[in-house]
Amino acid sequence: MNIGIINFEMAPAGVNQLLHKVVSDLLQAHTVTGIRLDAQSGALTYKNFADENVAGTFVDFKNLLQLSTLPKVPDGLKELAEFDAVVMIGPQQAEASVKALSRMFDSTSCLFLPVSINQTIEGTDQPLGYDTAVNYMIDSILRIRDTIDSLKYPNPRLLGVQLEGSVSRQVLEEVAIAIGGHVLNHDFEENHLEQLKKSLKEDFDSGQTYAFLLFDERIDAERIPSKWMADIAIDWKTHKIDEALCMGPEPTARDRITAMKLAAGIVEWVRNDQASGKLLIKSNKVDVQLY
Structure with a gap:
C-alpha cells in the first residue's frame, strides 16, 4: 500500500516519537510518504521515508515531518487521492477537513489523529501532548x-x-x-x-x-x-x-506511552485496511472510531 502522512498546525510532545515508530514499522511492507502543504503556494511536497534513515529505536529523534497549514477548504488536498491511505495529525478543528476528504475520496481511507496540549479532544481520555x-x-x-x-x-x-x-x-x-x-x-x-x-x-x-x-x-x-x-x-x-x-522535544513518560499506543493503533489500522475514521485513547486502550 501507498501510505501518506500529513501533520496539520500542531506537533506537541510525543508526535515525533509516534512518527518514528509508525514509519519504521510500516516501511517493512509499504511505501510511506511524508506530505507537506505549503501555506504560500498551496502546493503539496512529498518525502519518501524509504530515503530517510529511520530507525525503529529511540536513538535518533530528528524531526520527520514539517507542519502543514490547515486549508480553509479541503479542495487543495485532492491530490491525496493517489494514496491508498492517509494518516492526518492535527488539532480538533482539523477533523471537519478530514471528514470532508474521506467523503471526497473513492478509494483512499483517511485516519485522523487529534492532538492537543489542552484537554479539548472529544471522546479521548487524554490527548497526546497534554x-x-x-x-x-x-x-x-x-x-x-x-x-x-x-x-x-x-x-x-x-x-x-x-x-x-x-x-x-x-x-x-x-x-x-x-x-x-x-x-x-x-x-x-x-x-x-x-x-x-x-x-x-x-x-x-x-x-x-x-x-x-x-x-x-x-x-x-x-x-x-x-x-x-x-x-x-x-x-x-x-x-x-x-x-x-x-x-518541547522531551515527552513525559505518560506521553511516551500514549505515543507508542497510538502508533500501534495506526499500524494496525493500515494492516487491517480499515475505512476512514479517527484514533482515540479510551480507558487506556486505542479505539478507532470509523466515520
Missing part, C-alpha cells in the same frame, strides 16, 4: 515560587500566570491544584470574582505572602489589578507561559 504541556506549566510556576518565597514585599505578591492562547478550563484548574493557586476564567461571573477575592484575602490573612492567579490571553492582565482587584492591597506582577515551550 501531560508534557501541563508538566512544563507546573515546573515553570514552581521555579518562580522558589524565588518569590524568599522575598518580602510591602503588600502580598499576587503573581498572575497568563497562559498563551485560549486554554481550557480543565488545564487552568489542574495546574492551579498542583501549585495551590487560583483561577480566573475568561467568562467569569460576578459571584466567582467575589469568591476569588475572598479566597485571596483568606490566604493573605493567614500569613501567606504570595499567591498565584492563572488565566489565559482572553483576559487583559492589566485589568486585573486596576479593575477587578482594586479593593485588595496587592503587589501585582505577571508571568507569561509561552505555548511553544509547552510542546
